Amino acid sequence: MRIFGLSGTIFSAVAVLWGWALPGPASALTILQPDAAQQGALIWAQSQPGAQVSVAGTPVPVLSDGRVLIALGRDTPAKVTLVETLKDGQTNSVSLKVKQRKFDIQRIDGLPPSKVTPPRKADVQARIDREVAEIKAARAVMTPYPLFDSGFDWPLVGRISGVYGSQRVLNGSPKTPHYGVDIARPAGTVIRAPADGVVRLIHTDNYYSGGTLILDHGYGLNSAFLHMKAFNVSEGDYVPKGFALGTVGSTGRSTGPHLDWRVTYNGVRVDPALVAGPMPK
Ligand SMILES: [Zn+2]
Numbered sequence: 425m426r427i428f429g430l431s432g433t434i435f436s437a438v439a440v441l442w443g444w445a446l447p448g449p450a451s452a453l454t455i456l457q458p459d460a461a462q463q464g465a466l467i468w469a470q471s472q473p474g475a476q477v478s479v480a481g482t483p484v485p486v487l488s489d490g491r492v493l494i495a496l497g498r499d500t501p502a503k504v505t506l507v508e509t510l511k512d513g514q515t516n517s518v519s520l521k522v523k524q525r526k527f528d529i530q531r532i533d534g535l536p537p538s539k540v541t542p543p544r545k546a547d548v549q550a551r552i553d554r555e556v557a558e559i560k561a562a563r564a565v566m567t568p569y570p571l572f573d574s575g576f577d578w579p580l581v582g583r584i585s586g587v588y589g590s591q592r593v594l595n596g597s598p599k600t601p602h603y604g605v606d607i608a609r610p611a612g613t614v615i616r617a618p619a620d621g622v623v624r625l626i627h628t629d630n631y632y633s634g635g636t637l638i639l640d641h642g643y644g645l646n647s648a649f650l651h652m653k654a655f656n657v658s659e660g661d662y663v664p665k666g667f668a669l670g671t672v673g674s675t676g677r678s679t680g681p682h683l684d685w686r687v688t689y690n691g692v693r694v695d696p697a698l699v700a701g702p703m704p705k
Pocket of ligand 1: 586602604605606684
């Protein structure tokens with residue numbers, strides 16, 4: 425035990441010396457793709473097994489091999505601080521530069537107030553509250569297995585008709601930004617699992633999103649598929665990447681058949697288009 429303690433002290437002393445000798449912060453935490461750090465991105469950092477890491481003060485999961493997935497939200501500021509606490513108590517802090525994006529903002533004024541915030545009956549509101557709580561619970565499931573290591577593909581190929589981050593401001597009041605990517609395809613087109621996952625929730629008739637499926641990719645990373653017509657899987661099913669989940673529909677509050685695909689990591693909504701990469705031709 426004494427030898428371990430001693431080597432730990434020597435290691436810390438060497439790390440301090442490195443910090444002196446080399447430019448940049450003296451840290452074990454490494455951002456693996458610093459150039460990819462932009463609002464809406466999901467990027468990797470490498471820490472150490474057993475370490476604790478927080479991003480802007482919020483603790484994030486550290487995988488058994490020390491990898492850390494970092495989700496940058498739509499409104500993440502230009503500088504984010506990551507703090508790593510190693511098993512021996514040593515603390516490192518890294519500052520991450522986040523490229524700021526310009527999102528499409530559509531302002532519409534002079535609307536009748538009832539159109540901006542439609543009055544709702546108590547039973548409709550109760551239903552919405554219940555559905556929101558069920559989706560929140562499904563997203564909160566922590567599966568300590570990196571199913572996302574399968575990598576991500578688009579769940580279907582088609583014309584992108586809505587992008588992440590756009591927002592409408594009605595009579596000066598900002599509505600919730602659009603956090604998904606919309607892909608327009610005819611009703612009945614097959615939707616495939618973009619990565620390995622476990623089906624955590626199926627709503628056949630959600631008030632807003634109609635046929636809705638939540639797929640758990642591990643460690644709090646999940647996909648949601650909205651406005652679906654039919655389902656080919658059940659809650660609790662494990663599905664490999666590419667497996668047919670169901671089909672495109674126009675259910676819920678939708679103006680035409682399309683898939684709205686969303687990706688969330690421990691409460692942070694990221695841009696599915698950045699997760700999947702360029703849409704194949
Ligand atoms: Zn959408």
